[in-house]
Amino acid sequence: MPHISRKGSIMPQSPIRKLVPFAEAAKKNGTKVFHLNIGQPDINTPQVALDAVKNNTIKVLSYARSEGSDEYRTKLANYYAKNDIHVNANNIVATTGGSEALLFTIGSITDPGDEIIIPEPFYANYNGFSTASGVTVVPVISKIENNFALPAIEDFEKLITSKTKAILICNPGNPTGYLYSKEEIEKLKQIVLKHDLFLIADEVYREFTYDGVKHNSIMSLDGLEQNAIMIDSVSKRYSMCGARIGCIVSKNEEFISTAIKFAQARLSPPTYALLASEAALETPQIYFDEVIEEYQDRRNTLISELQKIEGVKVANPKGAFYCVAELPVADTDKFSQWLLEDFNHNNETIMVAPASGFYSTEGEGKNQVRIAYVLNKTDLIRSVEILKIALKQYNK
Structure with missing residues (x-):
């Protein structure tokens, strides 16, 4: 057998x-x-997104562009600008959900046997994506006693080896709901610059912050342009989990051009879902x-x-x-x-x-x-x- x-x-x-x-x-x-x-x-789901699919006049449901249309990515960049994230369409690759964005990212920056450090508990599929890529997750434990705050930087330092390629965080966090402070993000910036690593931030819950506390994106930090990779998705923001549209955002041109090769290999994200996602950007505050x-x-x-x-x-x-x-x-x-x-x-x-x-x-x-x-x-x-x-x- x-x-x-x-x-x-x-x-x-x-x-x-x-x-x-x-x-x-x-x-x-x-x-x-x-x-x-x-x-x-x-x-x-915002009605404007549903109507975009319902009322479209498409005659041939053709392939979308592998990285998403210029129009969609430009509108997405405009949305990010409102959140103090200043990127352009060429810094964005549209993907089939945030899941594919993570798979493309891991595929682009690691080889089998490499390591990614992740504060745990973490989104369960990080384990799955890493396993699928032959990559080892190296956990650094955060504790319920301090609300799952970022572990001490010393805890990260002692785990870094020649095989370490990135630190991955989810902000705000799934499963903990923890929201990293600006000071914690700055600490991560310093450690990835010191050790020449990527800092990957899964920011799909960006909109959902409470008690007047502000979200701090890694893409808003100066000096991290070559190290920062942001993962995003329409799933939670617009209650569009079934659309399966996400994206990778980075100012590192070599990384983006590599991710596009993965995007080309799977052809394209779904056309109707891209249509809905573009319309969703018009959702009022x-x-x-x-x-x-x-x-x-x-x-x-x-x-x-x-x-x-x-x-x-x-x-x-x-x-x-x-x-x-x-x-x-x-x-x-x-x-x-x-x-x-x-x-x-x-x-x-x-x-x-x-x-x-x-x-x-x-x-x-x-x-x-x-x-x-x-x-x-x-x-x-x-x-x-x-x-x-x-x-x-x-x-x-």
Whole structure:
């Protein structure tokens, strides 16, 4: 019998999606499942984006340009300028989602056996993308006790080797919701310049910051032009996860020309989705103001409800729409599956993402879960009530 690759064998499962069969089985048995496991917003997509697809007059659905049209990338550059990110169309490559942007980036700057340092917990697919490229993730652990702030620079320094090619951050963070300060970004700038590394920032949640705190992009830093690579996407900003349009942004010309070769090899991003994404750039500011107010209310509701449960510790996120909670159980993988397979309260249960899948350090995050506050406040309150009842029953 032919063998699959070692790479395929060690490819990690998604902690977000691996429990889906159990959720589907619960639903078939008549149990309502509150989905706290995935960052799929319930916010309406801007109508201007939907109308662009609905009302178009395309006769032939042809290939798009590999890096996205000049018009789209120019409009995107204008959007960035409003966020103190000054780039032009030639600094941007449109991709099929932020996922492909990360794959192209890793492919462009690493060879098999190279290393990327990432503060953990981190977006689970960073593990998958690195595995697919034969690259080793070197984790530097951040702690729930200090809200998952940037680890000490000394912790990064001692991990840098001749194989280190980049430091990768998510800002604001998935799964933690942590928002890096300007001082923390400056510290990362100094270390990548000192060791001649790339600094990759996944900034897909840029719009979602709370308590009046401002997002600081690596693309706004002087002196980092040859080292900074930004990953972006329309998925969360415009509640357009299904569009699958992202981009890479960098002022490093050699890097961009290399990424374009990867883009050419996969031909092009989807034409209809590019059409919708270009139209979405016309979304008025009031849309974001209302969405951010809604998410801040949801965050406040979720955190305050979780803090009422004895034995639960929760970080307070300043951005994105996730939080990490530490639960009084030994193994949240087993607990999360039990919630779907063996538990319900009045025919209702919850689905959460076990946090161990957001770590690459063996044994870390086993008592943590990621919760996405993408449900309305009534459903969030009910979800936390279910969690409280479930924990009592499980720990008996």
